[in-house]
Amino acid sequence: MKRLILFLFFLNILLAVNAQKYMTKNGYIGFFSHTSMEDIKGDNNQVVGALDISTGEMVFQALIKSFHFDRALMEEHFNENYMESDKFPKSVFKGKITNLASVDFSKNGTYNVTVEGDLTIHDITNKINTKGMIEVVSGGINANSKFNIVPEDYQINIPGVVRDKIDKTLVVTVAMKYTPIGNK
Secondary structure: OHHHHHHHHHHHHHHHHHHOEEEEEEEEEEEEEEOOOOEEEEEEEEEEEEEEOOOOEEEEEEEHHHOEOOOHHHHHHHHHHHOOOOOOOEEEEEEEEOOHHHOOOOOOEEEEEEEEEEEEEOOEEEEEEEEEEEEEEOOEEEEEEEEEEOHHHHOOOOOHHHHOOOOOOEEEEEEEEEEEOOOO
16 A cells, blocks of 8 residues: 555656646747848758746757758758758757746746747857747647847858858747647
């Protein structure tokens, strides 16, 4: 009987801990560059991410080869010439919601958040501080943000011939639809 009670106690703790963690396997990260010569847009719908609502910690990872473009040649140049995706196959963000107390995860609603963390692209890590939005919905949590990055900050070399076709600053859009760990 003691073992059964002990087992049930630890099972409740395990379920409570897992109830605090959410994940996605099909999050979205996209980037956009606009110049008078050309718009460039890359989309990745295979981003893996996790969110711990008890600490505000979040992480997501994107495979570089999972970014897709309207033109195959653009995708090829992105992977081979700029991102060197065979050498640097993924991008990772590890961060935290800094104003976690302003989010009530126990009821549906939309909350403005600030996220700080480290973004690694092309094996270079830079600090990111951005605004975002958390939406608590039945059965999950949606997280969205938009921020700017400069390719040169990640030692992504863009040849002079193409440089005028790409804005010096890229707009990055992140959209995650998290479900509790253990739910499918």
